[in-house]
């Protein structure tokens with residue numbers, strides 16, 4: 019049996035949505051996207067939502083809107099996808115890494131506080147794998163620095179909640195990714211949600227070159243309107259051709275979460291009596307169940323990936339610690355042991371297949387492979403260390 023790492027849920031109905039946009043004269047960002055933005059505001063309970071063509075471009079547009087510039091510092095977790103740190107570097111600011119909690123793999127407010135300097139302009143907590151960082155706790159340790167903006171990386175956390183609050187509720191903004199494997203997807207895309215009207219208004223410009231009006235507004239009522247450009251911006255808008263795939267998913271996302279919950283629970287039960295390490299689930303929260311990750315001894319991780327491949331189970335790695343990649347190593351001179359939790363987790367983690375249409379047979383094959391092939395490898399590695 020062949021189990022892919024991911025299988026999307028888009029159907030023939032979605033092809034109809036694309037065909038409808040093709041029949042309209044307006045292919046780029048227009049009324050379809052505006053409708054999606056309204057749905058996002060309703061879902062997250064935020065004043066504003068803005069579609070973007072990726073998390074990465076949306077985040078860069080946010081940093082430009084906040085006038086973050088060379089010399090400024092942005093604190094990011096060492097355990098995340100490179101994009102979280104790259105956006106700081108892209109605009110010439112410095113990504114400052116902090117280690118994460120060993121149980122949850124989430125950013126630790128105490129380590130963030132210790133990394134703050136007078137140059138710190140923003141913090142990007144990452145709701146890794148689908149669990150939310152405690153934004154209220156972060157705000158508490160930063161209470162003497164209200165100038166520091168919290169930008170939530172909610173790429174994994176569309177459905178997530180903590181203490182009844184969704185991403186974007188109390189921070190500067192939250193940014194989502196609609197990349198191909200995300201819980202809500204349109205192939206490539208993203209969204210920024212915020213309650214900060216001033217940020218939203220600047221973001222409308224930095225999302226579109228810095229122009230004072232987007233295409234749909236320039237041609238409103240048939241008359242051309244001149245635009246101005248006061249600050250530099252990105253080309254980060256999402257075309258209606260992609261935005262049209264989102265409404266059906268936003269409307270059904272909560273109904274689809276129980277299926278992800280079930281798949282998670284089956285994996286957790288199947289691995290409970292094995293030496294496999296899993297991230298700890300936080301209480302009083304709703305987990306978006308984006309990725310199911312396991313941890314094996316780093317000495318056998320690459321061999322385990324090969325064995326998964328041999329057994330036709332699609333797996334991936336989310337993620338090796340960001341400061342260990344060549345760019346950051348060269349730039350900031352990484353010394354092993356600087357981010358012990360992220361380094362150890364990143365050297366041993368493997369993500370297993372998880373998607374709502376996964377069948378019991380498919381999940382059974384993944385579990386059999388883990389229990390019959392990977393667990394003996396872990397036990398052998400642990401016996402060698404114990405000897």
Ligand SMILES: Cc1ncc(COP(=O)(O)O)c(C=O)c1O
Pocket residue numbers: 071072073074075098099101102144171173174194195196197207208
């Ligand atoms: C945690 C995290 N942040 C940011 C991104 C970047 O998202 P995008 O591909 O939409 O730019 C990803 C994408 O996988 C991610 O997993």
